[in-house]
Amino acid sequence: MKPTETAPVASSHSRWRWLAVLAFVALLWAAVEVTGLRQQISLQAVREGFDHHRVWGMVAFTAMFVLANLVHIPGGFFLAAAVLALGPVWGALTTYVAACIACTVTFVVVRALGxxxxxxxxNRLARRLFARLDAHPVRSVVMLRTVFHSVPALNYTLALSGVKLRDYVIGTLLGLPLPILVITALFDTLAVWMGWATH
Structure with a gap:
């Protein structure tokens, strides 16, 4: 009798968790749109921030990265802006730090809600994926990061997957450098060809 009694409770808890996450994303997205912050998250805004003051530019850059990640705005252009403003080396390092912070903040917030x-x-597929994640959590996060970088959907999925924060952070720290280096090299080459580079 106990399994039949606890199943609806578990289902109800799960439903409220999903609703909390969806409500959070919707409210945050609406706030970003209404306040005009959406227009402030741009290549030009990032470059101007770094031009005015490197330290505060880094703070603003990281804050925008975090906000963009929470509202599912792809963060690829942050790397592009950092490379254009700071050059490939400092641009990549700055993006790495900001991306790690953004991914971690997103994980903590979404985990708290969902x-x-x-x-x-x-279902069978979910059980198989979770078994693999549980068996090799750090390696799984590293592989996912290598392929998907800091994609917001990945951060939300991992936050709701039950993976430990420690494993998530280690996997993120180890998994982000390679895709950032590859994208930086490609974009820096393109910027030189197109005459965009200012560093």
Missing amino acids: ADALRELD
Whole structure:
């Protein structure tokens, strides 16, 4: 009798977790649009921030990266802006630090709202994926980061997957350098060809 009684409770908890996450994203997105912050997240704004003051530019850059990640705005242009403003070396390092912070903040916020809601999925594929994630959490996060970089959807998914914060952070720290280096090299070459580079 106990399994039949606890199943609806678990389902109800899962439903409220999903609603909390969706409500948070919707409200934050609306706030960003209404206040005009959406227009401030741009290549020009990032470059001007670094031009005015490197330290405060870094703070603003990181804050915009965090906000963009939370509202599912792809962060690729942050790397482009940093490379254009600071050059490939400092641009890549700055993006790496900001991306690690943004991914971690997103994880903590989404985990607080949705806990491990994805664990409520009861199908063969989900069980197989979670078994692999549980067996090699750090390696799994590293591989995902190498392919998907700091994509917001990945951060949300991992936050709701039940993976430990420690494993998530280590995997993020180890997984982000390679894609950042590759994208930086490609974009820096393109910037030189197109005459965009100012460094």
